[in-house]
Amino acid sequence: MRSLPQALPDHELIVLRVIGEWWEMELTGADKAACVKALVERLGQLDMAQEMIYLPPEEAEALQELAAHNGRVPVAAFSRVHGEVRLMGPGRLEREEPWLDPVSPAEALWYRGFLYRGFDETAEGVIEFYYLPDELLVQFPRPAAPTVVKETAVSTLQPAAKPDAWETAVIDAVDDLTTILALAQRTQFQSGGLDWPRYLLNADSDRRSLLLTLAREMGFLREVDAGLRPTRTAVYWLQQSREAQLRALADAWSSSAWNDLRHTPDLACEGEGWDNDPILARTALLDALPRSGDWFKINDLAAFIKETDPDFQRPDGNYDTWYVREADGADYITGFANWERVEGRLLPFLLRGPLFWLGLVELGDGCYRLTPRALDWLAEALPSPDEVRLPLMVQADASLLASHNAGRYERFQAARVCEAEPVQPGKPYRYRLTPHSLTQARQEGIAPARILQFLTEAGERPLPASVKRAVERWAEKGVEGRLETAVILRVRDAAILQTLRHNSKTRDFIGESLGDLAAMVRTNDWLKLRAAAAQLGLLLDINVDE
Secondary structure, three states: OOOHHHHHHHOOHHHHHHHHHHOOOOOOOOOHHHHHHHHHHHHOOOOHHHHHHHOOHHHHHHHHHHHHOOOEEEHHHHHHHHOOOOOOOHHHHHHHOHHHOOOOHHHHHHOOOOOEEEEEEEOOEEEEEEEOOHHHHOOOOOOOOHHHHHHHHHOOOOOOOOOOOOEOOOOOHHHHHHHHHHHHHHHOOOOOOOOHHHHOOOOOHHHHHHHHHHHHHOOOEEEEOOEEEEOHHHHHHHOOOHHHHHHHHHHHHHOOOOOHHHHOOOEEEOOOOOOOOHHHHHHHHHHHOOOOOOOEEHHHHHHHHHHHOOOOOOOOOOOOOOOEEEOOOOOEOOOHHHHHHHHHHHHHHHHHHHHHHOOOEEEOOOEEEEOHHHHHHHOOOOOOOOOOOEOOEEOOOOEEEEOOOEOHHHHHHHHHHOEEOOOOOOOOEEEEOOHHHHHHHHHOOOOHHHHHHHHHHHHOOOOOHHHHHHHHHHHHHOOOOOOOOEEEEEOOOHHHHHHHHHOOOOHHHOOOEOOOOEEEEEOOOHHHHHHHHHHOOOOOOOOOOO
16 A cells, blocks of 8 residues: 555654654654654564564454455454554644553554554545555465455355245336336326326335336436436337346346435435445345355344445445434434444345345245346346247227236337226236327327237237227227216206306306206316305205215
């Protein structure tokens, strides 16, 4: 990280003199550069193997940890194990003389010239480290490759007993993302504007948020003035096999900006000036997962990561800078002692949330196991292109049924020419041909003849005669009938209806006549009509659900 000539000038002159005194040197005068030069020469001659023999065990252990991590460990993480170094100015140093009674192994090493502190650029940003100067570090054996250590440690996780019951994500993310793309095609929906959860098999808000984020990041949705619309990239994805589609989603999640921590149950993340990298947490979890289809305890996996890689999402080891609290509490959670309350919740959520939603794990009572799909993904094996796809079922009543195993592309196309009905768990998706859906399809350039061709091909059988006739009649004559929801106004005397129809206070609320004694009232107008009629001295009896 730094050499002795780079490290020593960071010390106060009085600290340089203390280090020199430890090594039986007299460093006098105010020439700091001369002191540094003398210490560089002296410390550079040390035999660290010999010095380690005479160090107290706690101090030797601290140096061994530095060496095992290529000479540097984040300040917060090192202090958590080996204690702090009290930072003091020259005046306080002279008054308190901390080198005479160090409060920790770290502080003892500091005043012997073994331990230094500085900032360094990393992939996670600028982090403050304790470090060994290069001249001292090279005397330690090179550590084994971290991946070898981690792979060996993972094998120590013991499989758990098979649970009596477990959950499989039979409703996987592919089905609901297809629905989201279809809704975007028809409605150009805003993420919060349409009551679209009614059309999803799993309406969990966090899951919806993840799917929508992935769809944007994968280029499946684009912004237009009215909202979101699917892209050609989305159409290509819809045409792939289910396994290929899930693989694409898993790959996208592994590098997504979607922040799992901010969706972890029972936690609230607040404030500005801090941020976390969600990819670090996913990487730590995926690296620690045993490559096995056995059942394992979720708590054992979290405990293993705490032991081997506790600072996976806080590379600087600092547990006091994030504004995270219990969702129902007021105090922020700080300190490594509260690791289980943040990291210990995030890791299980990665399993129970994204990995389960994407069909990568099955869940039992406090346990999990990787699915064959997950094992193939982690091994980078190609997903299977094979899939059994059932045709759409076109019913004589102008409805379409699409089973779970129907092609996602065909279901997407059905939604372009039909109106989707709210989903019912355990039942096929249902769509219905209506004048409105046919009108919208024609506005998008889909002619009635093309609709009939699609329905025939997607259903893989001749169309019911009633459906063919209905589409052709609409193409020729347009809307020939309408069903409406309305409130019926009935009166005893025709003169009363005439009065209400012509009075300025009530006439705007009276709709189409249904004879001399009845008329339609729009459902959102009947309360206004009741109030206006009362002002005319007419009390209307009500038999309407309010």
